[in-house]
Amino acid sequence: MFIFIMKKKTILLRISTLLLVFGYAASIFAAVDAYAEEDILTITQNAGYETSDYYKPKASIVIEAHTGQVLWEDNPDLAWNPASIAKLMSAYLVFEAIAQGKFTLDTTVKATDSDQAISQIYELSNNNIVSGVDYPVRDLLYAVMVQSSNVATVMLANLVTANDEAKFIHMMNDKAKELGMTKSTFYNCSGADTASFNGYYNPAGIDQNADNVSTARDLAILSYHLLKEYPETVTYTSPTQITIMENTPYAEVLENHNYSLPGLAYGYEGADGLKTGSSPTGGFNYAATAVRGETRLIEVILGVGDWEDQNGELQRHAFGNAIFDRAFSTYEYKQLLAKGEQTIDQEDVILTQDLYGVIQKETQPNFTLSANQVTFDNGLSQVSSTISAPSVEFQYAKKLKALQHSTFLKNANQKNGLSTFFVNGLLIILGLLFMALSKLFKKEPAAGSAKKFNPLLILGVLLALAGVGLSIYTLIVGPWL
Structure with a gap:
């Protein structure tokens, strides 16, 4: 009887232990699921920002700027009107033209009567333009990126194409395809539909009433290429305030609407761009970048609130700051392997250069030898198939x-x-x-010798x-x- 009781206790003890183990594992998985399912509204509220479901973005994404890997996404492929974020594509084409030697930052654009008329349309975001005055490209870029000036965007677009307005729209769409922006279509250069320009801007053959269409993913891809190929972009997106046309009768102070820039209402450490945008059909949108140490992030927030409620202009920054915090606290970009001799998969190899990548903090990636490349799996996807994951070439040491x-x-x-x-x-x-x-x-020897x-x-x-x-x-x- 004693032996039977002991065996019974042992069986009960084992069953209890198994239940505890399964219960612990279930709690871990539940926590993981809860973390995975935690939405942007919860993240933002937990970060201390006052907001509500009314302002919740329709789409959002965060990528790492060096690798193009996705750190956060929520409905990233939703087709949306990006409003003035479209100006980033126009800026890209301007920087490209400068790189191609077509003009310089000091090149001036003589304002026309149409330019002056556009600048006086109250419904459009603009800066002051006076017909006959020469405006340097540099100052017009500040007007585009800081003030979100529609007229400055049109003036630069016309400079790129020698006043062929429709050609510039086709260039925008061609560049979108080239960069891998598969779900974007542009109908205007600035984010405002052409009908709102009162006939002073009218690209031939382009639908005047159509809104530009893009996605959070596509706008992140555009921002990735803009920062990678033209890092000087942040020079024009980071000032909270700047005076253009200084020392002239046309000097003007421009104010930045990116309230996450340090020193402004939602100032965020390391923020230095990119662009805000808002419209009746798009609500309030935000494409941002921030850098801390070696890590630079890019995020896109689309469809915050409603155009009728201007509080959305501030709320977009609360959401943006919150998911930036989440990404910066979770991931880091750093050197993972040094150039030279390494042992990977029990093979002695020699790397041709340092390997950098983004990984979750306090973790170590597993490296793989494939063909002549060293790669690693960090569980992150690429924002676009046109952007390759980090890798370096190697040779077997022997x-x-x-x-x-x-x-x-x-x-x-x-x-x-x-x-x-x-x-x-x-x-x-x-x-x-x-x-x-x-x-x-x-x-000569002597005779006889x-x-x-x-x-x-x-x-x-x-x-x-x-x-x-x-x-x-x-x-x-x-x-x-």
């Missing part, structure tokens, strides 16, 4: 060292061969020289024969040195 040794021997043999032929030739030349000297210093031994002649003959013999040996056998 093969490389064998190749280097073989090359060394080959080079050594070549050097030895040249040295050998040089010595062989030198021996022959010395031999001939001694034979010539032997004749020069030859003394025997011929004297001539050491110079003998030495010369021996040296010449040695040189010839060694040359034949080198040609048949190889270098003797």
